[in-house]
Amino acid sequence: MDQFKPPKIQQQAIQARLNYFLGAEEYDRLFVAFEILRIENEVLTLGVLSACTSEVQDKYSWHVAIVAEALLKQAIRKVNVIPLDDSRPSRAQ
Numbered sequence: 001m002d003q004f005k006p007p008k009i010q011q012q013a014i015q016a017r018l019n020y021f022l023g024a025e026e027y028d029r030l031f032v033a034f035e036i037l038r039i040e041n042e043v044l045t046l047g048v049l050s051a052c053t054s055e056v057q058d059k060y061s062w063h064v065a066i067v068a069e070a071l072l073k074q075a076i077r078k079v080n081v082i083p084l085d086d087s088r089p090s091r092a093q
Contacts, residue, residue, distance in 0.1 A: 003040040006072060011036055017067045022060070030056050033084050036068070042077040044068055050083030057081040 006014070015034060019027040030052045037045045046064060048056050056064075061079035069076045 003038055004074075005038050006036050006068075010072060013071050014064075014067055017071065018060075018063065021063060021067070030060070035084065037082070039068075039072070039074070039076070042075050043080060044076045044078070045080045045082060047082050047084035053081050053083045 014036065015027075015031070018031060018034075022031075031048060032052075033047070033049050035047050037047050039045075044065065046056075057079070061081060065076040065079050
């Protein structure tokens with residue numbers, strides 16, 4: 001599989017699991033506009049608000065990888081966190 005973007009229902013399942021593991025307060029603070037943009041060659045690229053990019057990359061990228069692997073049933077070897085345009089609403093909501 002070259003490139004894949006999880007459908008909305010899988011995005012929501014990943015969001016719910018992250019919310020459960022991180023706690024609602026931490027999840028809401030960092031993942032308000034969270035969206036998996038693509039998975040390509042075992043690299044998951046996700047977007048969050050620009051103010052949260054480095055913290056999500058440093059503290060929670062492995063959490064995202066573990067949850068995504070479990071729910072999508074495919075290997076994730078690396079997570080890249082990129083900033084989303086702060087003015088656009090998340091499509092995953």
